[in-house]
Amino acid sequence: xxxxxxxxxxxxxxSETKIAEKKDFEKDFLDVLKIISPGTSIRSALDDLLNAKxxxxxxxxxxxxxxxxxxxxxxxxKFSPQRLVELGKMDGAIILSKDGKKILYANALLFPNVGIxxxxxxxxxxxxxxxxxxxxxxxxxVSERKNKITVYWGDIRYELKESSEILRRAxxxxxxxxxxxxxxxxxxxxxxxxxxxxLVTVNDVCNVIQRLEIIKRxxxxxxxxxxxxxxxxIIISMRLKELIGNLSKEEEIILKDYFDSxxxxxxxxxxxxxxxxxxxxxxxxRFLFEELYDKHRPVIPRGFRLLGRTKLLERHTNExxxxxxxxxxxxxxxxEDLLVVLExxxxxxxxxxxxxxxxxxxxxxxxxx
Numbered sequence: 001x002x003x004x005x006x007x008x009x010x011x012x013x014x015s016e017t018k019i020a021e022k023k024d025f026e027k028d029f030l031d032v033l034k035i036i037s038p039g040t041s042i043r044s045a046l047d048d049l050l051n052a053k054x055x056x057x058x059x060x061x062x063x064x065x066x067x068x069x070x071x072x073x074x075x076x077x078k079f080s081p082q083r084l085v086e087l088g089k090m091d092g093a094i095i096l097s098k099d100g101k102k103i104l105y106a107n108a109l110l111f112p113n114v115g116i117x118x119x120x121x122x123x124x125x126x127x128x129x130x131x132x133x134x135x136x137x138x139x140x141x142v143s144e145r146k147n148k149i150t151v152y153w154g155d156i157r158y159e160l161k162e163s164s165e166i167l168r169r170a171x172x173x174x175x176x177x178x179x180x181x182x183x184x185x186x187x188x189x190x191x192x193x194x195x196x197x198x199l200v201t202v203n204d205v206c207n208v209i210q211r212l213e214i215i216k217r218x219x220x221x222x223x224x225x226x227x228x229x230x231x232x233x234i235i236i237s238m239r240l241k242e243l244i245g246n247l248s249k250e251e252e253i254i255l256k257d258y259f260d261s262x263x264x265x266x267x268x269x270x271x272x273x274x275x276x277x278x279x280x281x282x283x284x285x286r287f288l289f290e291e292l293y294d295k296h297r298p299v300i301p302r303g304f305r306l307l308g309r310t311k312l313l314e315r316h317t318n319e320x321x322x323x324x325x326x327x328x329x330x331x332x333x334x335x336e337d338l339l340v341v342l343e344x345x346x347x348x349x350x351x352x353x354x355x356x357x358x359x360x361x362x363x364x365x366x367x368x369x
Contacts, residue, residue: 029153029156029158030224030227032138032151032153033224033227033228034227034230035100035138036140036151036160037227037228037229037230037231038163038228038229038230038231038232039230039231039232040230041079041080041081042079042081042084042100043230044081045080045081045084045085046140046142046149046160048081048085049084049085049088049142050142050147050148050149052085053144053147054085054088054089054142054144055088055124055141055142055143055144055145056084056088056094056140056141056142057092057093057094057110057124057127057128057139057140057141057142058084058093058094058096058139058140058141058142059093059094059095059096059108059110059131059137059138059139060096060097060098060100060137060138060139061095061096061097061098061104061137062098062135062136062137064134064135064136064137065095065131065135065137067135068110068111068112068113068131068134068135069093069095069105069108069109069110069111070108070109070111071095071105071108072092072093072095072105072106072107072108072109073090073105073106073107074104074105075087075103075104075105075106076102076103076104077102077103078101078102078103079096079097079100079101079102079103083103084103087103087106087107088142090106090107091107092106092107092108092109093107093108093109093110093127094106094108095108110127110131112127112130112131112133112134112135113130113134114130116129116130116133116134118130122143122145124141124143125141125143125150128140128141128150128152129152129157131152132152132153132154132155132156133152133154133155136153136154137153138151138152138153139151139152139153140152148160160228161228163229163232166225166228166229167229167232167233167236169225170222170225170226170229170233170236171236173218173221173222173225174222174236174239174240174243176218177215177218177219177222177240177243177244178243180211180214180215180218181215181243183211184208184211184212184215184247187204187207187208187211188208188250189365190204191204191205191208192306192362192368193362193363193365195301195305195306195327196306196331196358196359196362196363198300198327198328198331199298200298200299200300200301201295201296201297201298201299202285202289202294202295202296202297202299203281203285203295203296205254205258205289205299206281206282206284206285206288206289206295207281208254209251209254209255209270209284209288210278210279210281210284212247212250212251212254213251213270213273213278214278214279215243215244215247216244216247216248216251217275217278219240219243219244222236222240223240226240246369250305250369251267252267253304253305253308254305255267256302256304256305257301257302257303257304257305257327258299258301258302259288260302266288269287269288270288273287281295282295300326300327300328301326301327302321302325302326302327303317303320303321303326303327303330304317304321306327306358306362306368307320307321307327307330309358309368309369310354310355310357310358311350311354312351312354316341316342316347316351319341320338320341320342323337323340323341324337331355335348338351
């Protein structure tokens with residue numbers, strides 16, 4: 001069953017992140033999408049142009065665009081959707097300021113290098129793509145014939161989708177994320193039991209980390225959809241926060257438990273891991289534990305995560321781990337050895353009470369976060 005779900009996840013993540021794999025694309029292009037997301041004045045203008053069956057070519061000015069434009073009519077007024085739609089009735093391009101807050105020129109002519117290759121067929125879209133690639137600026141082409149909006153940014157071509165389509169995809173992706181969260185919760189509950197019993201293996205840890213990384217990648221896709229949805233994605237945004245919660249912190253403390261001072265290195269390694277490799281937990285055992293053959297080799301946590309679920313002071317937790325080295329030794333420590341760290345008999349009684357409460361919750365499968 002898990003293998004089937006992993007196959008679905010693989011198809012989803014790979015198909016939705018092809019563009020995002022381009023170097024430095026994700027962060028910068030998300031900023032571009034914010035400018036034209038539903039609810040913004042620019043998106044309102046673009047939708048109005050589509051509804052009016054009008055075409056337009058819109059260029060966001062930067063330091064390179066003046067070199068390939070003939071300005072046309074100087075407007076130099078504050079941006080408004082109504083003004084943009086009216087100016088769209090004219091031929092030529094509309095030039096906006098870099099931040100999109102002002103309309104600088106209308107009826108402008110573009111003269112990009114015709115030697116720049118383009119797969120577009122229409123004159124407007126050819127000019128848009130060549131301008132974006134030559135100047136690295138944001139250019140938007142609205143097609144009245146095909147009734148679509150195409151965004152060009154540097155070498156990137158991206159067709160804006162209707163909010164209803166994005167909302168559908170976001171909802172479907174969120175359902176996949178919910179299934180992955182259920183699997184993770186089950187695996188984490190199992191890890192809690194194994195840690196309390198001193199029965200953890202490399203495979204158990206890798207299964208939890210694998211599911212955390214899958215959740216992180218799927219949530220990244222949903223976040224991109226949310227930026228495209230703008231104000232229309234608030235409900236999905238709320239559900240996403242509920243699902244991913246504090247999982248990044250959870251992963252960090254698990255890695256700290258099993259890799260100690262190397263946990264930062266482990267985090268960086270996971271961030272660079274190809275998604276295809278990530279879906280096979282055996283690959284994680286090789287990358288993280290340098291374990292080639294025996295995925296069932298026993299491993300022992302330091303104890304940061306489970307002890308952090310008690311009411312012990314962080315100072316006492318750290319001192320116990322430094323003294324006894326790992327969770328197994330702490331749980332089996334003698335009274336006199338605990339006294340060296342906790343100093344008072346009543347503190348040892350408190351510690352034992354907290355451990356017993358924690359053990360009871362873990363064995364009953366309760367959430368201990």
